[in-house]
Amino acid sequence: MDRRFLCPQCGAYGLEIVKAMDLLPDNRSDDVILQIVECNSCSFKGLSLYEESRRGGMDSESWDHTGFCTTDTAVAEVAIFFSQCSALRDKRCGCEAHKKVVAATSRGKKWRLALLDQYGCEQTFIMTCR
Numbered sequence: 001m002d003r004r005f006l007c008p009q010c011g012a013y014g015l016e017i018v019k020a021m022d023l024l025p026d027n028r029s030d031d032v033i034l035q036i037v038e039c040n041s042c043s044f045k046g047l048s049l050y051e052e053s054r055r056g057g058m059d060s061e062s063w064d065h066t067g068f069c070t071t072d073t074a075v076a077e078v079a080i081f082f083s084q085c086s087a088l089r090d091k092r093c094g095c096e097a098h099k100k101v102v103a104a105t106s107r108g109k110k111w112r113l114a115l116l117d118q119y120g121c122e123q124t125f126i127m128t129c130r
């Protein structure tokens with residue numbers, strides 16, 4: 001968790017995952033993790049979603065790590081959900097906060113943050129590390 005990612009706002013590798021919640025995957029993914037990211041070099045805060053699939057044999061492992069630029073209010077709301085759960089890294093945790101986050105991350109073709117329909121999302125970006 002000490003990896004730094006490219007910040008979409010200042011362009012430095014200052015983006016850190018400060019909190020993460022594992023979610024029960026659907027039938028397409030094996031791991032789905034919602035993360036709060038913050039930049040050490042500027043004031044940027046955002047959300048990111050990590051999705052990994054190990055289906056279909058050894059050569060077909062695939063993952064997707066997408067960042068979302070949104071409002072501080074949306075990030076703060078997710079932070080409140082995270083603070084209400086005592087087992088963030090347990091994807092089978094059935095607490096109210098987990099249920100709310102799962103409801104906020106409905107997927108169509110791929111997982112996406114339905115909660116951003118409410119708050120808006122200026123852009124998405126690929127989480128890139130050095």
Ligand SMILES: [Zn+2]
Binds near residue numbers: 007014
């Ligand atoms: Zn930055």
Ligand SMILES: [Zn+2]
Binds near residue numbers: 093095096097098
């Ligand atoms: Zn929970």
